[in-house]
Amino acid sequence: MIKIAGIGDIHTAFDEEDVRLFNESDYDLILICGDLPGRSHKQTVQIGSILSGLQKPALMIPGNHDSTSVLQLLGEITGSARLKREDPRMEGRVQELKEALGAIQMGGYKLHGFHRKHGWDSGESELDIITARPHSMGGPDIGFQPYIEQQFGIQSQQDSAQCILSLMRQSKAPVRLVLAHNGPTGLGSHRNDIWGCDFDPDRGDFGDPDLEVAIREAASSNQSPLVVLAGHMHHALKGGGQRTWYVEKEGIHYVNAARVPRIFRENGEKRRHHVRIELDRTDVHVEQILW
């Protein structure tokens, strides 16, 4: 089986000790769901350069906190047209993150062919990873729409769904996995559902609609992913409680890896969270790991 470590929203909780532990682990591949910083771009670059110490094949999709500014985030949250307009510096910040990550692949509307022996995009793929829409904010709108349109030509949820679907259709590997910052809609509208809205429960299902459409269409032609790994909606709920982090539905395993903070203390001991996913053509095994 291919052994994958899924790292959820980091939000500054990743250090040299993590690098050592992952480098010494038995994982074949490390997948990172994004949201590296607290608030500043400087932190994103700092965490990116710590991640660059990983010696295993690794791939990251940027979250809404990666390479975006506090003003942009405020625009997305308030809906202010003035703040949501294009930030010409975002492209440069994404480039800086890419450089900090070194050999780690950065995804977003891409097909990444992986082979344990031959590495990335060798033409022989054991596992295809489809990275979905980058910088997702969750919910019905496209987060950072001017940037997404400028970089990828995506104007709407429909465009985005078609783009993700066409990547799944291009995939010829025996197994597919989707890596996204936020998971798809369609898995529940309660605050404690895997991508349900806890900060405003009236908003219900806070998944990405484009991703749900792409997965549904791919399934109709037998090209659905076996696993969907994402984060964004943190496990600890506003107002108390924990969300469901793992769901299997119609043969697809949905994993929300966003345990925030991912490094914490339990009975006086430091713990480090990630998700272990083992898969082959037919079987999937998922568990939460606390190192």
Ligand SMILES: [Fe+2]
């Ligand atoms: Fe997050």
Ligand SMILES: [Fe+2]
């Ligand atoms: Fe996020």
